[in-house]
Amino acid sequence: MRPTRRALALGGTGLLLLLAATTAQAGWLFVLSAGVLGLVLASVFIRHRLGAAAISRQLPQRARVGDPVRVGLTVANNGRGSLPLMLISDSFPAFEPVVVACEPIPSGESAHIELVRAPTRRGVFAGGSVTLTAAAPYGVLRSAKTLKVDSSITVVPQWVDLPTWPILEPSSFPSDVLHERARTGAGEEYLGVRDYRPGDPRRWVHWRSSARAGRLVVREYEEETASRVALVLAGADVGDPPDSAFEALVSGMASIALYALVTGHPVDLLAVGADNEVMELSGPDRTATLEWLAHVQPRDVSLAAPVARALQRLRRRGTVVMFVPSRGQAATSLEPALNQVQSSGSRAAAVVARASTWGTGVASAEETHLLQRLPTGRAGVRTVGYGEDLLKCLLH
């Protein structure tokens, strides 16, 4: 129990009245003083019995960051007396704290409320404390009890629905003249040619067609239309989640992964875990993808290990998309990783979060150098910054 400011005000007033009563020798002022102090003392003896409260929280199993969901809160009175007027502070970490006033609950009864709340951050959340505060009847002494409430929710990242993502697109469109022309005389796996796209290995270049067309043209193979896509995530976070560089990368990764699944690409998800072990999920469906992404945490490590694992999975050809912020070890390792992927015959792409935009706004020399050095002509590199439209960033 803690006294409130009102308790101090009443106590001080009572003592002043006592002083006045002594000075004026007025008996009724002693009574008045006792009455005012009695308001405080009575609050001491009126027990709140908050321990009789049992609280449960009802959550959906899964939610997306920012999407409104219905969250239920039930308070049951298991005690013999009534529960007083209370303030219930729900500090479940997935949501902003909420405070609910709870009317007095008679013995054996319960109260329930459903609130529409939006998860503010990605992750897998469990537990979460609820604090009951009561200062009835006068707001003089406040007692509080914090209860641990078992409930869980998986908050998956936000994503954007990509209408297309050229790096993964097959070029088998009727309008593609080059494709039709090059198809003639091709082998079983050979599908045709198409324009060079950043990220295509150099050995795919079809020099004769390129000479004819006056621009780089590459061979396209049948298996490429459904080639495996490995998405690799690493790097430290900058900014405050959920509005941070790492969260933007996770959202980007979710968007591309879901697009890949929609377009029939087998997907591999890779990141580095707490013990520097490579975490991977191979061939997930949409739900598994999002749940896996709900778990990942920022870890500033080199891309070498996860990329090597990704290339093992891709075997002959495929696409490796790396998601890194523009600072730290992960950023430093990006260029070698891109080269490694292309050297292995797979297509390489990267989504880079410009970390400085979440921080001071001034790019460091390291960051500037990295962005300039990235082989944008050869690899598909997209950048995303603070406050930018993710869809536009991924498409352009």
Place this chain on the structure above:
Amino acid sequence: MSASLIELVRSANRVRKSEDSVKLRAAVLGAVLTGALALAVEQAIAIPTAVIVLIAIPIAYWVSYVRRNEDNWHIKLALALGAVMALFRFLGQLSGISTLDEARFPLADIFLWVQVLHSFDLPARKDLNFSLGSSLALMAVAGSLSQDLRYGFLLLIYFGFVVAALHFSHRSDVEERADATMKASSPAARSGRRLPAAQIARAAVATLLAAGALFLVLPQPRGVRTFALPFSLGAGGGLSTFGQIVNPGFQNGAAFRSTGTAFHGFNNELDLRVRGNLSDSIVMRVRSTAPAMWKGMIFDRWNGVTWSADTEDPSSLGTDPPYRYPIEFRDLGPRIDITQTFYVETEQPNAIFAAGQPDVVYYQGGLAIDSNGGLRLDSTLTPGTVYSVISTRGAATPRELRQVQMDSLLPRIERYLELPETIPQRVHDLARDITASESNPYDKVKAIEAYLRKNFRYNLDSPVPPEGQDAVDHFLFETDVGFCEQFASATTVMLRSLGIPARVVAGYAVGRRNPFTGLYEVKNSDAHTWVEVYFPRYGWYEFDPTFDIPPAQVDLAEFVPLVRAFRFLAEKLSALIPSGAGGLLRQSLVVAFVGVIAFGILYTWRRLRPKPVEAFAGAAGADLGPVGRAFLRLEQALHLRRLGRSPSETAAELLARTANLREPSVTRALQAFQRERYGPEPPTADDASAAVAELDRLAGDPPTRGPEG
């Protein structure tokens, strides 16, 4: 320019959050009206004023409720003008008062008008809370004036409103702080009727019990108030007296039977042949810093049946209060102050009743002094008269008094040794026999007191002495019953026969102290006579051979009503228990009392003591990571610095309040803690160690700057 100024004023007066609770407003209104009514009942304000106020305040509350969401700048302007007018009215009233004490009434008046004006602009809860506090001041002023139990009824009603107002204020506060409200599922609970009423009733009962208990245990020290002592003539001057004592209820020599309305001894003579009971009607109320005998008359001459006071014209002490007791009458030696205010209820003789030696007298009228030192007024004391006296009373110890010998008496004291020749020798002989074994005057006085108490019984209808016989001789040798006059006269005569200066004084016994008003209620039947004995170098000391004189030094335990109640109970019970068991019972009660108090203190401490910090990590049980343990250390350190976490505070809020969240190291520590505590993956070893170092730094160093913003 002017438009922007008005807009600025309106903006400054805009209500941020208005109070919508009609119940809260009604409860506060009830409390304020009760306060105003109490002032009217205690006659602190005139009836027309009370009527206007009791009509205006509800109207003002209605206006302030209807306009609670407006800026009301024009009302505020009008209220400011009204306040200035009230101030001028107050200053005008101040110029008409004659004593500082009377300033209470203009103060009550202006406070009431401020309350009325303020009632027109009560948009927010804090305004209502202020109004509730102001109503307490009204009740306090009324309580300081009250002399009877009517105020108690108003006080009960007032606290009923206060309890309701605090309840609804708290409820409003809770609802304001909440994002939503939930109710129990039962229809009764959802209707919101049954439980709040029951809880208010429960709170009211608990408050009543707590207040009662506090009233019993709170000490009621009697501060010596020597400033602004009240004095005024109630119904104006009474009967003019021209220096002689006039008793409106019993004229000199009127009869040998008292009418019961006034003590016959409040006259120039005290005739020991008069008999009769006195009524129990209250004659005066006394506010005093200590219980005392209220002495009014001093008799010095004894003629065998009658004591006479000085009948010469008294010497005037002037016409302007306060009056100082002449230096030649003042006694020396150790003395204690007793400050008294007398509220006269029924007409009294033209004498000042006061404890001991009346050093300073505040009385609105002429005052004179007779040769015995008795104070006489120029008219009788009329009902409603108030006067105050600062007295001193001899506080020499028995040991000091025992060392006094009657070898150097002042000439003015020798008159208190005079006795008529007609006193029978056996009276002198008895006095010597009683005090034969005593070597000093003090012990002789006590020996005579003890002798009379042991051998004589108290009876108001004792036999009247036959014509020609000395009344003291008749009391001592022919009857064994008498009342205060016989006891006091016999003591005085015997002391004088032993060469010890003594005199009979008459007045009122202390009366019964009303625990609620704090006033001693003095009844007609408290009229009394007792003895004053003169001790060289120390002066006159009171002795009462009939009853006990209240002690000069007040027992501190007497300040606590509960102690008085326990003593009263112990005395009543010990009277029922065989001799010897009473002391044990009293001790048992004291032990029980101490036990109850100790239990109460312990219980209160257990309820109020700071609980061990309930950490974020604590809720998770024992599975604390290194960052969690560091955060726990930080919480404990903050707790010791009285910056501990409140139950609803989040980790980010705690750090924002106690550290600088703009510092990256603090932010990283917070993120590491949140990740370890809530995230699926713990922070890296580097992050964790950095966070631990940062949190330990915060725990060790008091913050050098305040929270952000």
